[in-house]
Amino acid sequence: MRRAPSLLQTALFAPAPRVLAEDAEGGVVYRPAVVDEVTQRRWFQTLREAVRWQAQRRPMYDRVVDVPRLTASFWLDDPKLPDALAEAATAVRAAVGAPFNAVGLNFYRDGRDSVAPHRDKLHMLVPGQPIAVLSLGSPRRMTLRRMERGARVDFVDLEPGSLFVMSHASQFVYEHGIPKTDEPVGPRISCAFRVRPRGEH
Template sequence: MVAMPEALQASLLDVTDEVRLAPLASSVRRVPLSAGAWIDLAPGWLSGASALFERLAADVPWHEERRVMYDRTVTVPRLLSFYGEGDPLPHPVLDEARDALSAHYAGELGERFRTAGLCYYRDGRDSVAWHGDTIGRGSTEDTMVAIVSVGAPRALLLRPRGGGQTIRHGLGHGDLIVMGGSCQRTWEHAVPKTGRPVGPRISIQFRPRGVR
């Protein structure tokens, strides 16, 4: 049986049930990193994030995943769901977000965002280890991964591959982060475990074709 989290405590700053996006061009701020990597940040890009969280928590076919690590099979510490090209997304605003991101980054990316991967962090024990999205073309080409967060804020950490200063961003309540340029090859990112009491969070990752 998949263990489901407690109900989300809605943000006092996001009290609307109307789920909508802000204009991306006026919301996003770029932060250059190193080695040709960068991130774009748009805090609160999506309003009605608590309402969207509740819909996704209830409607998405979440599942646990088992992976082989260090000669043993372990349970991935978060729930997952993946929507490939042509799969209907679980809420219309996700189609709008994918289209808006594709239009905004068309000149730099040169292609559309095609897939959506969803992660459900039920509490502070759920996490994702240091990694880059280098399965497929991301291992050899510059690409982009756009992440929209709904639910309780969690820390997203970034650091250069091989060592260096760690950058910390708290993401939640409709925030957007886009990792671009060489970020997947030359930097790593993680959502660490925390012993602090935190509510559940869902992240939606939009990727181009052939990037995982």
């Protein structure tokens, strides 16, 4: 019986990273095939079923609207942390070399689910530490754009098992998002690993 490749073996033969932006803290880098297909699929199935997903509502202009995705979050030292997230955190810490202590999850059920262009809330991040987004499930397109008038929008197709790594410094300069699409897309879970100050979540 053929054994599935280990995470380390997968990393050794992974395609080259794609540098999308550069800065003194590492910029923005897309790293495909960091996690093998069998492992990412197992993590996706486990998290889809085991996590208590929340449907949120937020005020927008003069009304309250549904957030177009399901969400969840954990401190990584939470005794109730799903095993799949503990395994993913170990792999992502090793791949990125950052002391991540929290993870935010987004469950995009289909092409109608999305997140508007945004940057991470800086007061909820430890300065100098990166954000690493692990993609599980189906591919989905992300946008990246400098926050200046007329700036070009870059598109990155986030494959399952990939990492999208953003420096803390990049959050002052770039916005990222997942647009809606009419194309047939399957469900996707994003796991955004961060280093947060204690007391923030």
